[in-house]
Amino acid sequence: MNDSKILEISNLTTYYYTSRGIVRAVDGVTLYVKRGESIAIVGESGSGKSTLAFTIMRLLPDNAQIVNGNIWLYPEKIDLVRLSNDEMRKVRGRRIGMIFQDPMTFLNPVMKVGDQIAEAIMYHHGYTKTEARRKAVELLEKLRIPDAANVASRYPHQLSGGMKQRVIIAIAVSCNPELLIADEPTTALDVTVQAEVLELLRRLIQELGMSLILVTHDLGIVAEICNRVTIMYAGKIVEIGETYSLYRNPKHPYTIGLLNAVPTIHKSSSEVGGIKGNPPDLVNPPTGCRFNPRCPYAFERCIREEPPLIEVNNDRAVACWLVV
Amino acid sequence: MGTYPLLRVENVKKYFPVGRALFGKSKQYVKAVDDVNFSLDVGGSLGIVGESGSGKTTLAKVILRLFEPTSGKVYLDNIDLFSLSNKEVRRLRPKMQMIFQDPMASLNPRKKIKHIIGQVFKIHTDISDVEISERVIDLLEKVGLTPPELFLDRYPHELSGGQRQRVCIARAIALNPKLLIADEPVSALDVSVRGQIVKLLLEIYEKYKNEIAYIVISHDIALIKSICKDALVMYLGKVVEKSEIGKIIEEPLHPYSQMLISSIPVPDPEIARNRKRIPISGEIPSLINPPKGCYFHPRCPYVMDRCREKMPPLIEVDNRLVSCYLYSE
Amino acid sequence: MSPLIFFIIRRLIQYVPMILVVIIVTFLLVRLAPGDPTYILVGEVGDESFVKAMRERLGLDRPLYDQFVIYISNVFRGDLGYSYLRSEPVAKLIVERIPATLLLVLTAMFISALVGIIVGTIAAARRGVADLTLSTLSIIGISIPYFWLGQIILIVFAVWLGIFPLGGMVSVGYEYQGLEYFLDVLYHLTLPAMTLAIFNIAFTTKITRGSVLEALTQDYIVTARAKGIPESRVVFRHALRNALIPVVTYTGFNTGVLLVGAILTETVFAWPGMGSLLYDSIRLRDYPVVLGIFIYGSIIVILANLIVDVLYGIIDPRIRLR
Numbered sequence: 004m005n006d007s008k009i010l011e012i013s014n015l016t017t018y019y020y021t022s023r024g025i026v027r028a029v030d031g032v033t034l035y036v037k038r039g040e041s042i043a044i045v046g047e048s049g050s051g052k053s054t055l056a057f058t059i060m061r062l063l064p065d066n067a068q069i070v071n072g073n074i075w076l077y078p079e080k081i082d083l084v085r086l087s088n089d090e091m092r093k094v095r096g097r098r099i100g101m102i103f104q105d106p107m108t109f110l111n112p113v114m115k116v117g118d119q120i121a122e123a124i125m126y127h128h129g130y131t132k133t134e135a136r137r138k139a140v141e142l143l144e145k146l147r148i149p150d151a152a153n154v155a156s157r158y159p160h161q162l163s164g165g166m167k168q169r170v171i172i173a174i175a176v177s178c179n180p181e182l183l184i185a186d187e188p189t190t191a192l193d194v195t196v197q198a199e200v201l202e203l204l205r206r207l208i209q210e211l212g213m214s215l216i217l218v219t220h221d222l223g224i225v226a227e228i229c230n231r232v233t234i235m236y237a238g239k240i241v242e243i244g245e246t247y248s249l250y251r252n253p254k255h256p257y258t259i260g261l262l263n264a265v266p267t268i269h270k271s272s273s274e275v276g277g278i279k280g281n282p283p284d285l286v287n288p289p290t291g292c293r294f295n296p297r298c299p300y301a302f303e304r305c306i307r308e309e310p311p312l313i314e315v316n317n318d319r320a321v322a323c324w325l326v327v
Numbered sequence: 328m329g330t331y332p333l334l335r336v337e338n339v340k341k342y343f344p345v346g347r348a349l350f351g352k353s354k355q356y357v358k359a360v361d362d363v364n365f366s367l368d369v370g371g372s373l374g375i376v377g378e379s380g381s382g383k384t385t386l387a388k389v390i391l392r393l394f395e396p397t398s399g400k401v402y403l404d405n406i407d408l409f410s411l412s413n414k415e416v417r418r419l420r421p422k423m424q425m426i427f428q429d430p431m432a433s434l435n436p437r438k439k440i441k442h443i444i445g446q447v448f449k450i451h452t453d454i455s456d457v458e459i460s461e462r463v464i465d466l467l468e469k470v471g472l473t474p475p476e477l478f479l480d481r482y483p484h485e486l487s488g489g490q491r492q493r494v495c496i497a498r499a500i501a502l503n504p505k506l507l508i509a510d511e512p513v514s515a516l517d518v519s520v521r522g523q524i525v526k527l528l529l530e531i532y533e534k535y536k537n538e539i540a541y542i543v544i545s546h547d548i549a550l551i552k553s554i555c556k557d558a559l560v561m562y563l564g565k566v567v568e569k570s571e572i573g574k575i576i577e578e579p580l581h582p583y584s585q586m587l588i589s590s591i592p593v594p595d596p597e598i599a600r601n602r603k604r605i606p607i608s609g610e611i612p613s614l615i616n617p618p619k620g621c622y623f624h625p626r627c628p629y630v631m632d633r634c635r636e637k638m639p640p641l642i643e644v645d646n647r648l649v650s651c652y653l654y655s656e
Numbered sequence: 657m658s659p660l661i662f663f664i665i666r667r668l669i670q671y672v673p674m675i676l677v678v679i680i681v682t683f684l685l686v687r688l689a690p691g692d693p694t695y696i697l698v699g700e701v702g703d704e705s706f707v708k709a710m711r712e713r714l715g716l717d718r719p720l721y722d723q724f725v726i727y728i729s730n731v732f733r734g735d736l737g738y739s740y741l742r743s744e745p746v747a748k749l750i751v752e753r754i755p756a757t758l759l760l761v762l763t764a765m766f767i768s769a770l771v772g773i774i775v776g777t778i779a780a781a782r783r784g785v786a787d788l789t790l791s792t793l794s795i796i797g798i799s800i801p802y803f804w805l806g807q808i809i810l811i812v813f814a815v816w817l818g819i820f821p822l823g824g825m826v827s828v829g830y831e832y833q834g835l836e837y838f839l840d841v842l843y844h845l846t847l848p849a850m851t852l853a854i855f856n857i858a859f860t861t862k863i864t865r866g867s868v869l870e871a872l873t874q875d876y877i878v879t880a881r882a883k884g885i886p887e888s889r890v891v892f893r894h895a896l897r898n899a900l901i902p903v904v905t906y907t908g909f910n911t912g913v914l915l916v917g918a919i920l921t922e923t924v925f926a927w928p929g930m931g932s933l934l935y936d937s938i939r940l941r942d943y944p945v946v947l948g949i950f951i952y953g954s955i956i957v958i959l960a961n962l963i964v965d966v967l968y969g970i971i972d973p974r975i976r977l978r
Contacts, residue, residue, distance in 0.1 A: 047517040062881055088887075096884035103882075108875035113897050113972050123883035158973040163610045174883065193378040194546055198590035199607045220518050223592025226599040246596045257519075264522035266553035267594055268576045275553050277522020281487040297519075 008077050009182055009214045010036040010059070015072035015084075017051075017058045024286040028054040028067070030238035033312070036182065038077075041208060041215040043225040043246075045261070046235035049282050055235070056186050056218045059083065060101055061091050076182075097127040100175035100213075102204075104187040106167035110159040116170045117143075117155025120177050127178045142173050146203060165196035169203065176207060183208060184216045189224060201227055222262060226250060231318075234258050237283050237293040240312055244319040254321045256298045292324070300325055331405055332366035333540045334390075334506055339363045339399030341382070341389045345615055357614045359385040361564040363399075364641075372532060372541035374551030374572060376587070377561035380611050383544045386561070387508045390542075391423050392416045404505055421451050421502035428511035430491035434483040440467075440494055441479040447501040466497040469534075471527055489520035493527065500531060507531075508542040513550060525553055548591060552576060560584045563614055563622040565638075570647035580649040582627045621651070629653055660969075664962065671958050675951070679731065682950040683724055686943055692716075693740050693941040714740060731951070737944035739937075746948040750930060754952065756825055757929030760922070761914050763845060764852035769907055771853075772860025773896070776903075779861065780868035781891045790861060797858025802917045806851040806924035813847055820847050823926030848925040852917050856910065863906050867899035874898070900971050908964030912957045 012034040019026040029051040036042050046052040057063050059074055061083060074083040076098065083094065095101075103109040111119055120142060121135035130138065136155070143151035146169050159167055168188065175183060188204065189197035205228045208215050217229055225232055225246070232249050234242040234257065242255040253259045263276035280297040283289055289296050295305040304324050312322040340363075342356040360382045367373055377383040388394040390401050392408055401408045403423060411419065427433045434443055441463050448459045460479075467475035470493040483491055492512065499507060509528060513521040532541055532554065543554050551558050552572050560568040560581065568581040579585045586605045593599045609626040612618055618625050624634040633652055641650045694710050711717045715726065730737060736746035779790040813820045825844050826832065832840045871877070872895045880894045881887075915931075922931030930949055937945035968975045 047519055049517075060882055062878055092884045092886065094884065095882055101882040103875065103879060105875065109879045111876040111880065111894050111898070112974055114894070119879075122880075122885055122889075126883070126885045126889075160974045165610050171879070174879065177883075193611065195378060195586055195590045195607055196610055197592070198604075201592070202607075221592060222518075222594035223599070226594050226596040227592055250594065250596055261519055262594060264519050265594060266522075266525055266547075266549040268549045268552055268588070268591060269593065269595065269598060270549075270553075275522050275525050277524075277526060278519040279523070281489060281520060282517060 007038050008035050009038045010077065010216075011073075011075045012055075012059070013073045013075070015055070015058060015074060016070040017054050017063065017067055018070050019054075019064075019067045021066060021286075026285045027238050027288060028285060029058060031072070032235075032238075032240055034233060034240065034243070036214050036216060038181075039212055039214055040231065041217060041229045042231045042233060043217045043219060043229040044233045044235060045219060045222060045225055047220055047282055049237070049285060050235040051238040051285075052218045052220075052235050053186055056101070056184050056216065059184060059216070060095060060099060061086075062095075062101075093127075096123040096180070097178045098180050099182045099184060100178070100180035102172055102175045102183065102185040102188045105191045106159075106164055106171055107191065109171055110167055112159055115156055115158060116162065116167075120155070120170065120173045123174065123177045139173070139177070142177055143169075146173055146207075164192055165200060168192060168196075168200050172200075172203065172207070176211065176213070179211060180213065182214045182216065184218070186218045187220070188217070190219070190221070197224070204228065222250075222265060223267070234261065237288055238285055239293060239322065240320075241294065241323070242319070242321045243312070248319065254315065254319065254326055255294075255323050256300055256325070257294050260297075292322070331402075333369045333371070333404055334367040335400070335402040336363060336365050336390060337400040337402075339386065339389055339401060340397040341385050341394060342397045355615060358564045358617075359614065360389060363561075363566055365559060365566075365569065367540040367542070369538060369540060370536045372543070372555040372557070374548075374555035374558040375542060375544045375561060376546070376548055376551055376558055378546055378587075378611060380563060380614055381561040382564040383561050384510055385564075387425065387510055387542065387544055391425055391506075391508065393425070418451075421447065422504050423506040424499035424504040424508070426492070426495050426499050426507070426509040426512050429515050430488065430495045431483060433495055434491060436483055439480050439482055440486075443483070443494065444498050444501060447498055451502055462501070466501055469500070469531075470494070470497040471523075472497070487520070488516045489523055492516060492524050496524075496527060496531065500535070503535070504539060506540050506542070508544065510544045511546070512543070514545070514547070525550065528554055548572075548576065548588065560587065563611070563617055565622060565650065566641060566648070567623065567651070568647070568649045569641075570649075574647060580644060580647060580654060581623075581651050582629055582653070583623045586626070660966070664966070667962055667965065671962075674958065675954060676728075678954040679728065679947070679951060680724075682947055683727065686946050687720060689941075693943060727947070736948040736951070739945045740942050741937075741940055741945075742942075746944045749933060749945060750948050750952050753928060753930045753933050756927060757915075757918055757922070757931060758956075759841075759845065760848055760852060760927060760929060761911070761918050763849040764856060764914060764917075765907065765911075767849060767853040768856030768860050769903075772857045773864050773900075773903060775857070776861040776864025777868050777891060777896050777899075779865045780872065780895075781887070787865075791865065794858040794861040794865075797854050798862070800855065802851060802855065802920045803924060805854060806848070806921050809847055809851050810924060820844075823924075825928050844927075848921045848927050851924070852914065852921045855917065856914065859910070860903060860906065864896075864899065864903050867902045868895050871895040871899040897971065901968065904964055904967050904971065908960045908967075911960035912953075915953050915956065 012032055015029055015032045017029040019028055032055060044052045044055060054067070058069055069084055072084065075081065076083055076094065083091065086094065110116065117136055117139045120139035121132065124130050124135040124138050125132060140151050140155050143154055148154055148166070148169060154162065154166065162170065185204065189200050192200060201224055217225065219225060229246055232244060232246050233240055234255065236257050242249065242253070242258045249258070250262065253262055260276065260278035263274065264278055266275045278297050283293060291307050292305040292310050295301040298305065310322045310324045310327065312320050313327055314320045315326055339360060341360040342358050345355045345357050363386055365373065375383045375386065385394065389396045396409055441460065444463045444466055445459045448454055448462060463479070464475040467478055472478045472490060472493050486494065512528060513524050516524060541555065543551055545551055555572055557570065558572040558575050559566055560575065560583065562583050568575065568579070568584045575584055576588060579588050586607055589602065589605045590607065606628055612622070612625065620636050621634045621639055624630045627634065631652060639650045639652045639655065641648050642655055644654045694707055694714065694716060715723060738744065739746055739749055742749065775790055779787045810822065814822045821827070821844050826840050877890060877894055880890045918929065919931035919934055921927065922929045923935050926932065934946065934949045937949070
């Protein structure tokens with residue numbers, strides 16, 4: 004792996020404008036992704052992790068807006084935030100592919116899956132429909148789908164959940180993008196199917212040399228495939244680190260709580276802890292550190308002042324006054 | 328305490344007819360639950376593990392008479408549940424309670440918390456209103472909704488997911504149930520909140536150990552492990568393995584259990600990347616048209632000829648039950 | 657037998673009782689209307705015995721249920737009876753006029769579906785001024801009655817501007833053949849088809865817009881956009897196809913409304929179809945013709961619904977015909 008960046012996000016801020024007020028879903032996020040690396044963005048619902056993913060793709064709903072920040076795509080260092088819609092369209096699918104959560108709803112129910120895969124190939128590579136269809140079948144074969152030609156001529160409802168998710172993956176990688184964003188790619192799947200899909204993802208990014216941004220709430224699947232982990236809480240990054248070191252030695256109280264909140268088969272039940280309270284309302288986030296109302300170590304400064312994300316050693320950055 | 332198990336489930340089956348026929352009976356059935364047997368003592372806790380289509384939730388609902396069984400027997404405290412009339416079942420309902428995955432869906436959105444919990448006493452007891460509100464306060468404290476006064480007059484939508492699940496638990500334990508079934512009790516909750524609810528379920532279990540039996544249904548073996556002593560692994564309506572949960576995790580016997588255990592993502596990169604993996608192939612087949620012989624054989628790495636012919640019986644191996652020809656002579 | 661044919665046959669059998677109900681209801685409705693064909697036939701001057709003889713000849717002296725049983729049994733033998741006024745078989749009268757009506761209705765339907773779907777989709781995709789304008793126009797279109805609109809169109813385009821004929825289906829006195837005949841009919845068709853289509857365009861636009869808007873909020877639209885394909889393709893290939901079911905339902909459902917609209921339009925433009933025949937027959941209480949037209953009309957509506965059902969299966973592969 005060389006150390007050149009493929010994506011750099013700086014001070015990115017995305018708000019939703021709702022009837023209840025402004026939801027600060029992503030609030031000043033700074034992050035980079037290296038070429039060939041797999042980085043996880045972990046958070047609960049409402050942490051802003053999915054909004055971050057959709058912001059990078061510029062696929063936000065109408066009531067959301069990028070308020071501030073830059074998203075540079077390398078090597079040209081083009082700022083995706085400032086691209087015209089037409090230019091952004093050329094980035095989507097071709098340079099950044101995206102995998103979505105629910106295979107039931109993210110495929111067009113009235114279009115054959117082969118055509119759905121072929122579409123991007125037609126538009127980005129200028130292939131004819133027949134050529135693109137052939138490419139789509141080849142791609143399905145590469146994903147080790149048995150009887151690929153037959154699968155390509157089916158409609159989504161005729162396929163199983165795992166198969167549909169593979170089709171979604173095929174669509175995302177159809178134009179060989181340099182970066183893949185996966186938003187909860189296995190949440191809707193059964194455990195055994197999830198393991199298979201993860202294995203497939205791992206192999207794909209290795210074979211095609213893609214970088215991966217994996218958005219998830221599941222620390223388990225992160226441990227399986229990511230090099231680095233970003234922990235998000237209430238629209239902010241609270242900790243970033245290399246996977247092994249972060250799991251072994253989490254520094255932010257939220258990260259510690261999160262790692263303890265989930266029962267695992269290697270833990271005894273007495274070790275299951277959890278975090279008191281609930282995630283905050285992002286229309287009215289707490290002052291200072293957004294985690295302070297739930298933090299067992301919170302002190303006066305945490306309520307008053309927001310901790311910056313500070314690098315504590317080479318590969319770790321933490322936003323907590325305890326660590327400073 | 329009696330000498331018999333608190334809960335006995337014998338040859339329970341639940342078949343759903345499929346396809347519509349204008350005349351006569353439908354010929355095809357989905358065998359959602361097919362011949363399940365187990366018993367549970369007072370203080371026992373059993374996890375039912377399975378993926379979608381395994382029949383785990385259907386089994387729970389049949390045991391509680393929320394679904395009418397196709398055949399079989401269930402005895403709770405020596406009462407034959409399937410022979411009771413609907414009215415008698417209703418009267419017995421407080422003694423057998425279920426906690427569901429989605430707490431929002433199981434709470435009446437137009438009622439205040441105090442009424443939701445208080446209703447149980449109104450229907451099944453004749454205690455006074457004053458006493459009811461005392462009991463409700465007591466219950467809210469038990470499930471960690473403190474101070475209770477803060478929650479009495481709220482509506483379900485004013486609570487967080489975790490708090491709603493606490494209300495459901497309070498309602499379930501209101502009249503000292505003998506059997507408590509929790510169906511995916513934390514799946515719908517935020518990750519950071521799950522631990523709290525697991526802890527609460529454990530607390531409740533400890534507190535009522537001498538009178539209650541617990542069943543937890545989940546696709547998540549880790550959750551089962553943190554609450555239950557024993558577990559039952561189901562695949563397509565059949566029990567494929569039953570034993571102590573620790574043993575299933577350490578040394579799963581049935582190839583499906585092995586596959587399931589090795590599929591669980593482990594939030595520890597060291598273990599996750601170095602453990603041995605069972606190669607996974609294929610997906611869960613359709614219940615309408617299950618494979619011949621052992622239902623698992625099309626996905627099984629150890630498949631033999633006889634697996635394709637006949638469903639293996641559930642046999643005992645080292646105090647454990649498993650349905651696989653690998654373990655029969 | 658292919659499942660499609662099996663499906664169509666099953667449906668047709670299911671429709672038989674429906675047609676029976678239609679016959680009963682229209683039979684009763686026609687008789688409940690005030691007025692008596694005998695007097696229209698006999699005129700003011702006929703004496704009592706002549707009237708009585710006429711009633712006997714027409715069978716109107718029998719009890720209503722007798723008349724009904726006779727009528728029904730004739731209908732099932734394919735005999736719709738004779739017109740009181742024109743002394744011709746009802747079936748012949750109607751069949752002669754069906755092509756003209758079908759031509760008018762189908763043209764209006766085609767124009768309104770085409771224009772309505774395109775305009776509705778554009779309105780949904782481009783919110784803002786375009787949408788507001790198109791939505792307002794469609795509301796206006798929906799609120800205008802046919803007969804009034806027909807007369808206005810007639811006055812403007814035929815009387816004032818003189819660019820279209822005043823009425824009829826062909827130019828009288830010219831024996832056009834082939835292409836010339838076709839163009840002549842097209843020339844005469846324009847105004848009535850336009851009149852009939854406008855209401856439908858408005859409604860189809862409104863329905864398409866709502867349906868496409870709904871489809872655009874679906875998850876698969878995000879997938880399509882993430883591929884980087886042009887927005888027009890996202891809207892027309894992905895959203896519209898999924899939005900078509902309500903539009904097709906409406907169009908099929910609306911066949912009956914269009915037939916009624918055709919009656920008014922045909923009368924205004926002297927279009928020689930079933931509409932003008934029905935108008936005359938109702939006015940003159942020509943019961944057999946009125947009933948016959950209702951039966952034919954309901955068969956047309958039923959066939960339209962059958963086509964809609966078949967279209968469902970083509971548009972949405974998840975719908976299995978059975």
